[in-house]
Amino acid sequence: DTAVSQTPKYLVTQMGNDKSIKCEQNLGHDTMYWYKQDSKKFLKIMFSYNNKELIINETVPNRFSPKSPDKAHLNLHINSLELGDSAVYFCASSQGQGDGNTIYFGEGSWLTVV
Amino acid sequence: GESVGLHLPTLSVQEGDNSIINCAYSNSASDYFIWYKQESGKGPQFIIDIRSNMDKRQGQRVTVLLNKTVKHLSLQIAATQPGDSAVYFCAENVNNFNKFYFGSGTKLNVKP
Numbered sequence: 001d002t003a004v005s006q007t008p009k010y011l012v013t014q015m016g017n018d019k020s021i022k023c024e025q026n027l028g029h030d031t032m033y034w035y036k037q038d039s040k041k042f043l044k045i046m047f048s049y050n051n052k053e054l055i056i057n058e059t060v061p062n063r064f065s066p067k068s069p070d071k072a073h074l075n076l077h078i079n080s081l082e083l084g085d086s087a088v089y090f091c092a093s094s095q096g097q098g099d100g101n102t103i104y105f106g107e108g109s110w111l112t113v114v
Numbered sequence: 115g116e117s118v119g120l121h122l123p124t125l126s127v128q129e130g131d132n133s134i135i136n137c138a139y140s141n142s143a144s145d146y147f148i149w150y151k152q153e154s155g156k157g158p159q160f161i162i163d164i165r166s167n168m169d170k171r172q173g174q175r176v177t178v179l180l181n182k183t184v185k186h187l188s189l190q191i192a193a194t195q196p197g198d199s200a201v202y203f204c205a206e207n208v209n210n211f212n213k214f215y216f217g218s219g220t221k222l223n224v225k226p
Contacts, residue, residue: 041201042219043216043219045213045215090158100163102148102160105158106157108155108156
């Protein structure tokens with residue numbers, strides 16, 4: 001059973017399009033995240049939600065809009081895609097907030113904007 | 115074999131040797147650190163963590179050392195195996211929020 005699952009795994013789309021990446025965790029965790037990993041493997045947090053409430057928004061352009069219908073799901077919608085949005089997007093979850101709460105990552109969604 | 119973190123992003127070691135992966139963190143207020151392993155095509159996986167009130171923590175074949183004076187973290191892998199080949203990240207946490215900042219990673223290549 002996959003603990004944190006995200007779809008699609010691969011996505012190729014044209015500039016200007018709108019796309020969504022879905023994420024679900026079956027661990028019963030309260031906190032979920034979206035991270036972006038660039039071509040140099042640098043991982044940076046984008047958003048964090050705790051029990052469906054936004055708690056971290058790391059100066060991400062407002063073209064990126066996370067949505068958490070319940071605490072097991074955190075979807076990422078991206079409007080007006082740009083070339084620079086090409087990256088791997090990782091969904092993650094943890095039991096709670098703060099140290100001692102291990103973050104479990106999904107397998108990643110490879111987004112290529114052409 | 116030993117890496118110097120950001121300045122030497124790839125570390126090659128012989129199977130069976132010990133590996134040392136280094137990480138320099140930037141924020142002296144960071145009080146919790148995690149090492150993650152990321153295999154090709156997969157998400158990062160938790161390896162080991164350490165709090166700032168500790169200098170050393172051991173796991174199975176892995177040891178993390180923390181030197182707060184120079185803001186340095188290292189991951190030691192004993193008897194490195196081919197399955198250890200991956201990119202290794204250190205992550206720091208500040209002020210007990212789940213805002214982890216990841217280092218740029220070091221790629222470990224294990225030669226059979």
